[in-house]
Amino acid sequence: MILRLNICREKRTSASFDPYRNLAIEKYLTYHVNEEECTLFLWQNRRCVVIGKNQNAWKECNISKLTEDGGFLVRRLSGGGAVYHDTGNLNYSFCTRKTDYDTGKQTEVITRAVRRLGIPAQISGRNDILAEGRKFSGTAYYNSGDFCCHHGTIMVNVNRDEMSRYLNVDKEKLKGKGVASVRSRVVNLTEFNRDITVPLLEQSLIEAFADVYGITPGKTLDSAFFSEDALSEINNDAAWLSGNEWLYERPIPFTHRLEGRTASGGVELLLHVNRGKIVDCQCFTDAMDPCVSAVIVSLLKGTEYNKDAVARAVSRLPGMISDNSIVEHIRELLEG
Amino acid sequence: MTFPENLKYTKTHEWIRFEDETTAYIGITDYAQDQLGDLVFANLPEEGDEVTLGEAFADVESVKAVSDVMSPVSGTVAEINETLADEPQLMNQAPYDAWFIKVTGITESEELMTAEEYQAFIAE
Structure with missing residues (x-):
């Protein structure tokens, strides 16, 4: 009482x-x-x-x-x-x-x-x-x-x-x-x-x-x-x-699907996130060389799931590809 | 409500099933799930974590309430029940199948109740 x-x-x-x-x-x-x-x-x-x-x-x-x-x-x-x-x-x-x-x-x-x-x-x-x-x-x-x-x-x-x-x-x-x-x-x-x-x-x-x-x-x-x-x-x-x-960083896993079109074609990214990190990633696109999408995946895996960390990761790409728009595009998708 | 004879029970409404003297499965009782209402989430420890007698090792969420689940033993988490993440409703539907963790290397255990004693306890 x-x-x-x-x-x-x-x-x-x-x-x-x-x-x-x-x-x-x-x-x-x-x-x-x-x-x-x-x-x-x-x-x-x-x-x-x-x-x-x-x-x-x-x-x-x-x-x-x-x-x-x-x-x-x-x-x-x-x-x-x-x-x-x-x-x-x-x-x-x-x-x-x-x-x-x-x-x-x-x-x-x-x-x-x-x-x-x-x-x-x-x-x-x-x-x-x-x-x-x-x-x-x-x-x-x-x-x-x-x-x-x-x-x-x-x-x-x-x-x-x-x-x-x-x-x-x-x-x-x-x-x-x-x-x-x-x-x-x-x-x-x-x-x-x-x-x-x-x-x-x-x-x-x-x-x-x-x-x-x-x-x-x-x-x-x-x-x-x-x-x-x-x-x-x-x-x-x-x-x-x-x-x-x-x-x-609590263990509540989810998948973030990012999708859009660049001048050279469509891009779809699936970010599998757990504990605040991108634990896995898939990239589907007809806008570029399939090797580039494999590089994107390897750059994003293990990255922290926030737009600054992702932007830093994908900014390492431009040297590898001729089409810069994809990098910009991934950034834009994350901003939205 | 059912209270299987092969399980032991705690005053804080967990059940424990010993495989041998130092290995056991732990979950929450039929009475606990009934009191809590629809369960929507379970936070489980990770494999390799230590659990301590009388301390919380997990928590569950039901209708906006987060409740800690206490460990009746001290030992090491050998396995967690991953299916609870996808199907939290199992804790309501089949509380004795919906084990939370398997503990090994049990060094101490609280005083546990038999099914009969537990039923008398919750009737009080």
């Missing part, structure tokens, strides 16, 4: 919008929660796309566009699909032990908080919260042994144009394993009540948290209250969560 409620909320300095640090704080709060305790963490990320633990990053997110615009790709610890975050979005996390974990009660905190602000919230299935049939909140979960985390997003005033800019990827080109996202019709809370702001919603969540559990939460904590050990664990995890190994 829950006897103590904690609230954690960072002061909204620029560091508090770092998505990797936020996930690391959440992980710390989850794995250090005491028995009979529930911690509510309220956090916001700067522009980023957050994918599920077992998703293919390239399939879910237009990574080039996102990073060119100064956004970040983030892989969370829980399951499910890709979501876009900006500062118009508020995230919540409930961290408890397994015996005290109650998704029904936790979800009630969210619905109660938004209903109080005039939102006709309804729960849909196990994971979504809707208003008039459109989703404003998605949830996901992770648990290990005795420790559980239930977290979610609440769209207050998210830039929906940007959202579709980064999440729309031509998925036909990428085939492989990994968990696929499900498209939803989404809505911002401000479309129902123009006066809703993130601070107002946070206040309402804190009140609903106390009401649902019938307990007055302790003092609101932020990382200034954390011990040195805690901060060092958080820093290490933030580094790991923002590293290539976690973001790009």
